Amino acid sequence: MTTEIGKELAGQVALITGGARAKGQGAAEGRLFASRGATVVLADVIDEDGEATAGSIDGAEYVHLDVTSEESWDQVVADIMARHGRLDILINNAGIARMGRLVNTTMDDWQITMAVNQTGVFLGMRAAARAMIEAGNGGSIVNISSVAGMQGLFGSTAYGASKWAVRGMTKIAAKELGRHQIRVNSIHPGFIDTDMLNQAGGLDDEQRAKMARSAPIGRIGLPEDIAGMAFYLVGPTSTWVTGQEFVVDGGWHG
Numbered sequence: 001m002t003t004e005i006g007k008e009l010a011g012q013v014a015l016i017t018g019g020a021r022a023k024g025q026g027a028a029e030g031r032l033f034a035s036r037g038a039t040v041v042l043a044d045v046i047d048e049d050g051e052a053t054a055g056s057i058d059g060a061e062y063v064h065l066d067v068t069s070e071e072s073w074d075q076v077v078a079d080i081m082a083r084h085g086r087l088d089i090l091i092n093n094a095g096i097a098r099m100g101r102l103v104n105t106t107m108d109d110w111q112i113t114m115a116v117n118q119t120g121v122f123l124g125m126r127a128a129a130r131a132m133i134e135a136g137n138g139g140s141i142v143n144i145s146s147v148a149g150m151q152g153l154f155g156s157t158a159y160g161a162s163k164w165a166v167r168g169m170t171k172i173a174a175k176e177l178g179r180h181q182i183r184v185n186s187i188h189p190g191f192i193d194t195d196m197l198n199q200a201g202g203l204d205d206e207q208r209a210k211m212a213r214s215a216p217i218g219r220i221g222l223p224e225d226i227a228g229m230a231f232y233l234v235g236p237t238s239t240w241v242t243g244q245e246f247v248v249d250g251g252w253h254g
């Protein structure tokens with residue numbers, strides 16, 4: 001099969017969770033995938049933002065999906081299959097970051113983090129894999145972990161645990177789904193300039209400069225840096241790549 005350069009994802013349907021915020025990684029992936037020919041479904045719980053972001057991308061639509069809800073996943077994937085007849089790409093991007101040291105982490109911090117970051121990825125991979133197997137076209141699942149899932153990041157007890165789990169679940173799913181031509185990989189972003197990084201009042205200039213200096217490349221990452229890796233992993237030049245972890249962090253980890 002030949003692939004038209006520039007339209008590598010033509011005819012494919014991509015579901016991206018946590019895609020509502022215009023400045024987020026999910027939206028950047030949606031913009032890139034749609035520009036390469038995919039039909040993009042952005043999913044999130046903040047519907048007003050989601051509708052606005054999808055409305056700004058040609059070839060994108062928005063659906064409400066709480067990734068912690070089994071029922072919500074089943075409905076959204078069934079709806080995509082009914083309307084589009086296939087699901088080729090899932091980006092499990094939705095996440096929350098309740099940072100905190102072990103001794104200060106509450107049960108609430110722990111449970112909500114696991115529900116969104118770990119259970120959300122489990123439910124998403126399961127729902128998508130079932131649909132992809134049924135459609136018989138193979139597929140690509142990309143789970144967004146973090147550099148906090150590659151090493152022990154100080155002050156990230158719940159978040160780091162959830163992101164290590166995502167890294168592990170990715171490898172297991174890749175072993176099981178390869179026979180269906182479904183690939184599963186994880187991306188491990190460093191500091192990326194999104195609302196998540198700027199939460200709780202935002203970063204001051206000194207904090208931003210320190211973060212930028214922490215990476216050999218010397219800047220904070222952009223959502224487009226992650227979208228580029230995601231595009232590689234869902235595109236036609238990575239068809240023998242599965243079960244792997246891809247750190248995108250300007251050289252910080254390692």
Ligand SMILES: NC(=O)c1ccc[n+]([C@@H]2O[C@H](COP(=O)([O-])OP(=O)(O)OC[C@H]3O[C@@H](n4cnc5c(N)ncnc54)[C@H](O)[C@@H]3O)[C@@H](O)[C@H]2O)c1
Nearest residue numbers: 018021024025044066067093094095146189191192194196
């Ligand atoms: N920004 C960083 O520095 C950084 C670093 C490493 C990893 N990450 C990971 O990247 C991913 C994307 O984050 P981002 O930086 O674009 O931040 P973001 O806050 O813009 O995106 C996260 C999105 O997830 C959505 N979300 C939260 N709970 C949800 C739920 N229950 N169901 C559906 N959607 C839900 C939010 O509404 C938001 O739109 C996350 O998984 C995050 O953990 C971010």
